[in-house]
Amino acid sequence: xxxxxxxxxxxxxxxxxxxxxxxxxxxxxxxxxxxxxxxxxxxxxxxxxxxxxxxxxxxxxxxxxxxxxxxxxxxxxxxxxxxxxxxxxxxxxxxxxxxxxxxxxxxxxxxxxxxxxxxxxxxxxxxxxxxxxxxxxxxxxxxxxxxxxxxxxxxxxxxxxxxxxxxx
Amino acid sequence: xxxxxxxxxxxxxxxxxxxxxxxxxxxxxxxxxxxxxxxxxxxxxxxxxxxxxxxxxxxxxxxxxxxxxxxxxxxxxxxxxxxxxxxxxxxxxxxxxxxxxxxxxxxxxxxxxxxxxxxxxxxxxxxxxxxxxxxxxxxxxxxxxxxxxxxxxxxxxxxxxxxxxxxx
Amino acid sequence: xxxxxxxxxxxxxxxxxxxxxxxxxxxxxxxxxxxxxxxxxxxxxxxxxxxxxxxxxxxxxxxxxxxxxxxxxxxxxxxxxxxxxxxxxxxxxxxxxxxxxxxxxxxxxxxxxxxxxxxxxxxxxxxxxxxxxxxxxxxxxxxxxxxxxxxxxxxxxxxxxxxxxxxx
Amino acid sequence: xxxxxxxxxxxxxxxxxxxxxxxxxxxxxxxxxxxxxxxxxxxxxxxxxxxxxxxxxxxxxxxxxxxxxxxxxxxxxxxxxxxxxxxxxxxxxxxxxxxxxxxxxxxxxxxxxxxxxxxxxxxxxxxxxxxxxxxxxxxxxxxxxxxxxxxxxxxxxxxxxxxxxxxx
Numbered sequence: 001x002x003x004x005x006x007x008x009x010x011x012x013x014x015x016x017x018x019x020x021x022x023x024x025x026x027x028x029x030x031x032x033x034x035x036x037x038x039x040x041x042x043x044x045x046x047x048x049x050x051x052x053x054x055x056x057x058x059x060x061x062x063x064x065x066x067x068x069x070x071x072x073x074x075x076x077x078x079x080x081x082x083x084x085x086x087x088x089x090x091x092x093x094x095x096x097x098x099x100x101x102x103x104x105x106x107x108x109x110x111x112x113x114x115x116x117x118x119x120x121x122x123x124x125x126x127x128x129x130x131x132x133x134x135x136x137x138x139x140x141x142x143x144x145x146x147x148x149x150x151x152x153x154x155x156x157x158x159x160x161x162x163x164x165x166x167x168x
Numbered sequence: 169x170x171x172x173x174x175x176x177x178x179x180x181x182x183x184x185x186x187x188x189x190x191x192x193x194x195x196x197x198x199x200x201x202x203x204x205x206x207x208x209x210x211x212x213x214x215x216x217x218x219x220x221x222x223x224x225x226x227x228x229x230x231x232x233x234x235x236x237x238x239x240x241x242x243x244x245x246x247x248x249x250x251x252x253x254x255x256x257x258x259x260x261x262x263x264x265x266x267x268x269x270x271x272x273x274x275x276x277x278x279x280x281x282x283x284x285x286x287x288x289x290x291x292x293x294x295x296x297x298x299x300x301x302x303x304x305x306x307x308x309x310x311x312x313x314x315x316x317x318x319x320x321x322x323x324x325x326x327x328x329x330x331x332x333x334x335x336x
Numbered sequence: 337x338x339x340x341x342x343x344x345x346x347x348x349x350x351x352x353x354x355x356x357x358x359x360x361x362x363x364x365x366x367x368x369x370x371x372x373x374x375x376x377x378x379x380x381x382x383x384x385x386x387x388x389x390x391x392x393x394x395x396x397x398x399x400x401x402x403x404x405x406x407x408x409x410x411x412x413x414x415x416x417x418x419x420x421x422x423x424x425x426x427x428x429x430x431x432x433x434x435x436x437x438x439x440x441x442x443x444x445x446x447x448x449x450x451x452x453x454x455x456x457x458x459x460x461x462x463x464x465x466x467x468x469x470x471x472x473x474x475x476x477x478x479x480x481x482x483x484x485x486x487x488x489x490x491x492x493x494x495x496x497x498x499x500x501x502x503x504x
Numbered sequence: 505x506x507x508x509x510x511x512x513x514x515x516x517x518x519x520x521x522x523x524x525x526x527x528x529x530x531x532x533x534x535x536x537x538x539x540x541x542x543x544x545x546x547x548x549x550x551x552x553x554x555x556x557x558x559x560x561x562x563x564x565x566x567x568x569x570x571x572x573x574x575x576x577x578x579x580x581x582x583x584x585x586x587x588x589x590x591x592x593x594x595x596x597x598x599x600x601x602x603x604x605x606x607x608x609x610x611x612x613x614x615x616x617x618x619x620x621x622x623x624x625x626x627x628x629x630x631x632x633x634x635x636x637x638x639x640x641x642x643x644x645x646x647x648x649x650x651x652x653x654x655x656x657x658x659x660x661x662x663x664x665x666x667x668x669x670x671x672x
């Protein structure tokens with residue numbers, strides 16, 4: 001009997017964004033989550049509210065799998081659409097685990113916590129798709145590492161096509 | 169339409185032990201993984217070889233879900249039976265995430281890495297079941313926090329009955 | 337006999353920047369380190385080469401104290417001007433410790449690792465002074481949280497005047 | 505002009521133990537801190553109360569250097585004898601940094617947090633001296649990795665003679 005790992009079959013995509021967000025960002029996040037689930041990807045996020053909750057809600061409505069990597073020790077702090085809560089107790093270090101574990105990352109809006117996750121993703125050459133999120137320049141020169149998308153479907157399609165097993 | 173989180177339905181149980189282990193420990197781990205899957209629990213572990221691989225293999229043969237929280241950045245370092253690799257890039261800090269995310273922990277054999285995980289679990293009052301693993305005494309007094317089990321089935325039954333949503 | 341903590345007397349300032357850098361950035365970093373030492377501050381950094389090494393070299397020449405919080409386990413990976421190597425073994429999570437431990441941060445140039453540190457600092461309202469480093473905008477709006485400085489002396493003066501004991 | 509790193513001259517020794525402790529443990533910790541300072545070593549600890557505070561108090565009375573690596577973000581949570589507070593914001597992951605950064609570790613009493621630090625030290629072959637602390641056995645066999653000491657002076661002498669630059 002041979003057991004084939006499913007690791008190579010289902011892609012792991014992170015959605016990052018603020019724990020508080022606008023109504024518009026929530027709608028975007030929900031649609032991104034929905035589309036990821038439709039295409040069979042596993043959603044990983046920081047497990048809290050705002051963009052994270054909306055994304056998990058979207059994925060859940062389509063029967064998708066949702067993982068929330070929480071900063072604290074209490075799994076009950078996860079939003080109600082997280083199916084697999086990972087309550088790390090390692091505080092901000094969990095931001096790193098969220099993005100490093102993904103094969104591609106979709107950023108929606110977001111504040112400085114999201115910016116730290118964007119930076120950690122780019123540091124490891126993990127494809128980063130942005131929907132109305134940060135833009136960066138260094139020494140006056142625009143940094144074009146964030147791959148822009150105009151809508152949820154485009155973001156998901158880009159994330160899935162760029163997701164690889166090569167490095168992370 | 170109501171969406172019910174599955175977080176409350178499926179228990180998350182960690183299996184910890186050495187990345188190198190004896191044949192006997194591997195057999196024990198495989199049977200623990202198998203039994204966890206039969207009873208519907210999600211298995212979380214450190215994602216590498218030895219006890220971790222044997223446990224994931226057991227769970228996989230019964231159609232269970234396996235999560236591997238890896239120390240490094242490369243998801244391909246996960247053993248082939250890990251379905252959801254979390255490649256954290258945070259080194260030893262991942263040991264903490266493995267146990268803190270579980271509602272109960274089963275330790276099989278193990279060396280100092282496993283001992284650190286036992287300590288982190290007990291520190292957070294997470295039920296810890298031991299199969300031929302460390303025993304502890306402090307200032308000459310035996311510490312009885314590790315709940316002993318004689319075989320895989322007993323370990324799984326104790327873990328599942330003690331797993332709670334109350335704290336972690 | 338009363339013992340007064342020196343913690344309130346000597347300020348802890350982080351210098352962040354690339355482990356590889358231009359000659360100009362190295363000169364800037366060295367002068368920043370020198371000036372911090374002259375003014376009695378303790379320098380904390382990531383402990384490796386490039387900007388970090390140049391800053392530690394500058395501080396050392398003025399008799400200052402230098403702390404290097406390293407990602408790996410080997411204290412010998414610290415640059416030769418680190419007096420107190422903290423070899424954490426926690427990988428990228430050490431980036432967070434570098435900035436969170438400081439009362440103000442000075443960023444010089446830098447790539448994505450530095451950007452992650454900038455984000456973690458801003459997330460915690462730690463004053464962040466920039467010398468030819470990243471600039472940020474969000475949803476098309478310039479973010480002005482990074483306090484610009486034109487030269488090393490101005491950067492150090494701003495860092496020391498903004499450093500507080502209030503939060504971090 | 506040649507700059508010689510002081511890193512090779514002053515040894516970094518960790519003291520670990522409970523944030524709450526008995527009067528006797530506090531006296532032991534204070535004397536250990538005192539002796540470490542007399543012999544020129546830098547003391548690193550978790551920065552909080554109990555054994556950590558007593559050790560820092562001892563070192564301070566002899567003019568020693570004390571570093572506290574804190575779990576939270578607030579440097580003011582450090583005990584008053586910490587001269588260099590490192591407020592990491594990474595929670596339990598800081599336990600790892602405390603021991604991995606030391607060339608030798610002295611454990612005094614302690615609960616499960618201390619046990620996790622003992623395990624992380626032994627995992628990295630960092631010499632671990634115990635004063636009335638945990639003792640360990642595995643599969644019924646006593647583990648003799650913890651080097652026992654009968655009094656503070658013996659603990660410090662053993663720690664300093666075993667401290668090396670070779671690995672950590």
